[in-house]
Amino acid sequence: xxxxxxxxxPSQSLTDLAHLAWCGLVALKLARNEGQASSPLMTHYFxxxxxxxxxxxxxFPKTVTLxxxxxxxxxxxxxxxxxxxxxxxxxxQSCSEPLKEQSDLFRLTYVIEQLRAQGWINAxxxxxEWETKALREEYQGTDALLVRxxxxxxxxSQEGKLVGEVVFLxxxxxxxAEALFCSNGLAFTLASxxxxxxxxxLKPEINSAD
Numbered sequence: 001x002x003x004x005x006x007x008x009x010p011s012q013s014l015t016d017l018a019h020l021a022w023c024g025l026v027a028l029k030l031a032r033n034e035g036q037a038s039s040p041l042m043t044h045y046f047x048x049x050x051x052x053x054x055x056x057x058x059x060f061p062k063t064v065t066l067x068x069x070x071x072x073x074x075x076x077x078x079x080x081x082x083x084x085x086x087x088x089x090x091x092x093q094s095c096s097e098p099l100k101e102q103s104d105l106f107r108l109t110y111v112i113e114q115l116r117a118q119g120w121i122n123a124x125x126x127x128x129e130w131e132t133k134a135l136r137e138e139y140q141g142t143d144a145l146l147v148r149x150x151x152x153x154x155x156x157s158q159e160g161k162l163v164g165e166v167v168f169l170x171x172x173x174x175x176x177a178e179a180l181f182c183s184n185g186l187a188f189t190l191a192s193x194x195x196x197x198x199x200x201x202l203k204p205e206i207n208s209a210d
Contacts, residue, residue: 014110016063017067018092019060023054025089025092040080043084043085044079044084048072055068102160104186104205105162106160107184108162108186111177111180112145115143115180124152127150136197139171140171142172143172146170146171147167147169151167162205163204165201169198171196171197174200187203189203
């Protein structure tokens with residue numbers, strides 16, 4: 001089923017996420033100054049409670065609701081191994097640094113958020129859905145960017161570096177997608193398909209020093 005995008009500008013989403021991470025880190029520092037959260041286990045419990053309270057009281061904008069939920073889910077599944085402090089610090093650093101210095105995955109996510117803000121639909125589908133006629137019929141006549149979940153999982157390293165090609169299906173006006181890939185330093189090729197769609201193949205950056 002299609003999911004309609006929100007109209008929140010991607011720059012605002014990044015600002016909100018950076019603010020969430022900053023608030024969490026400041027709360028942790030204040031707790032430590034008061035003699036709390038003095039061990040890794042206590043740090044985990046403190047941040048888990050802080051996130052749960054923030055979620056319950058709706059302290060932050062809806063743009064970071066899914067991020068809070070994801071952090072809480074990770075904390076429940078992995079316990080202290082979730083490294084909540086490190087994850088918040090990573091979010092703060094990532095959302096505060098210039099875009100050109102971000103990882104490939106971060107810049108791709110930013111491109112997708114920009115497209116969503118312009119009314120595009122983004123869908124991550126299974127391998128079984130990828131080649132089906134039903135998938136193309138569902139998104140025909142819309143501005144949409146589709147990708148296989150298996151490729152996203154396999155072709156990005158844990159650091160967010162693109163290590164292999166990722167194929168996207170593009171329907172509608174491909175020009176905005178093409179412009180955003182280029183302006184955000186993502187190397188790709190674009191080719192039309194027989195049924196009027198386009199394939200955008202994202203490629204790893206070639207490092208001459210390697």
